[in-house]
Amino acid sequence: MSQPLTHPLHTIQKERAIIFILAALQFLHVLDFVIMMPLGPVFMKSFKIDSAAFGLLVSSYSISAGVFGLLGALFLDSFDRKMSLLVLFFGFSFGTLLCAIAPNYSFFLFARIIAGGFGGMIGATVLSIIGDIIPVFRRGTATGVVMSSFSVASVIGIPIGLSLANRFGWHFPFLSLAIAGFLILPIGYKVLPAIRYHLDSDVHPKQSQFKSFKEVLLKKEHMAPFVFMIFLMFGGFTVIPFLSPFLVSNVGLTIDELPYIYFFGGMFTFFTSRFIGKLADRYGKLKIYQIITILAILPIVVVVTLTKTSLPIVLLITTIFMILVSGRMVPAFAMVTSAVEPRIRGSFMSVNSAIQQIASGAASYVAGFILVQTSDQQFQNYELVGMISVFSLLFSVYLAKNIKIAG
Structure with missing residues (x-):
């Protein structure tokens, strides 16, 4: 097999920048999911819903992520991974923005389905990029950095998100996540290299x-x-x-x-x-x-x-x-x-x-x-x-x- 990149990485600094961007994208994606659960009491009071309706809010994201993730796996390998990731993250950020402006329960449920549909494919795409561009002897460390996003989201993201929700209302954490998502997209476009090696297969x-x-x-x-x-x-x-x-x-x-x-x-x-x-x-x-x-x-x-x-x-x-x-x-x-x-x-x-x-x-x-x-x-x-x-x-x-x- 030849080099995994059309344009190989030349510096460790460039590689670190890529890992940082991937970790940041994963962090925002994970935080959007985990912030739902501690906000349960707020949603149940705000929307005047019972536990079954709240369970549907949580499950709608996961089920949408699973269904669309399975479908996406059939065609995502046909595109440049960089563009796939950025398009998916744009859709995810848009879905999160819809959550932020949701006026009622039904709209919020619809927004969670949209966010989950795009978000469900982000994690697999991030890991695929690591496998494609990070040398095998540094791949474990890179994966560890990216996958630690769940713990970081719990330690830092959730307390900040809950504080924002308590002070400004439940809309604000989702608005903050959407804004952060849209701001990081142009940085990701500049930092991430084109990743098309998997398209060069004879099959x-x-x-x-x-x-x-x-x-x-x-x-x-x-x-x-x-x-x-x-x-x-x-x-x-x-x-x-x-x-x-x-x-x-x-x-x-x-x-x-x-x-x-x-x-x-x-x-x-x-x-x-x-x-x-x-x-x-x-x-x-x-x-x-x-x-x-x-x-x-x-x-x-x-x-x-x-x-x-x-x-x-x-x-x-x-x-x-x-x-x-x-x-x-x-x-x-x-x-x-x-x-x-x-x-x-x-x-x-x-x-x-x-x-x-x-x-x-x-x-x-x-x-x-x-x-x-x-x-x-x-x-x-x-x-x-x-x-x-x-x-x-x-x-x-x-x-x-x-x-x-x-x-």
Whole structure:
């Protein structure tokens, strides 16, 4: 294979600038998704909606991201990756702007579908660019920088977003994200190089992509990781989207105290996820996944049964919750990534990403229907949602043993 770029990178400084832009795009995209969950109490009050309607708001983004991500994977490889990423990010920023100006629930729901449709393809495109232009001996570091955006969004983005929402209203965080998105687009256009190497293949890209997708979907060995991914998502996204509304309504936290939950959870997760990854490499991904998942059951049970509790105790419980519930994803993704032959890994991961998005959206939607709010705004049946989460976790431990490592 020849050089992965039409115009190779000449300096480390140029490479760092590219990684910074990719990380910034990923950060804004991730923050747009995660900011929804702590703003749950604000949306439910502002739109006068119940838990089912809020669950639909959360799930609409994920399901749209999954569906359009799956469709996009069939044709995105036919274009320059730089232009694909910038067009996708423009559409995502436009969808976020629509969220900012939404006058009612229906318009906001429509805007979330638009943002999710474009946003669902951004992450895969960013990772594809890293694979194309970053040398293999620096690729792990580059991926780590970009993928740390979730923790950075939790530590920095969510507290700032909540502060803006508390001071200026819920529209303002989305307006800020949209403006930042539009401002970074011309910088990305200038910094990112044209990335057309994948178009130089002797095999027609569309035909190759279609054949790969067909093989991914029909291969019997792939069913175990796909089903595993569904229960992996249900293990977390039945509980997570309604954590903030529950903490405000049932546990007694104020909206001003919610940023502390995400600050400490994100800060600890930033370090523990890397540590869990090292443990998985040393002792085996399956073994570490099983241990972390079993341990995660305890904080889930505690969280869904909380009553009026002081902030320090809540912070301790929710931080352990985030460390373990998010930590299990590290060995889980490592197992799933290794469950496919390298030659069709790109198509496999596209399908897997779509399943992940749709499953997380379905989990939020189901949980929203189970939860009931009383006349005094208390949530009921959160412990039932927790039981679904625990069952999903336990079943995922069983399913993980059926994932065969292919390469």
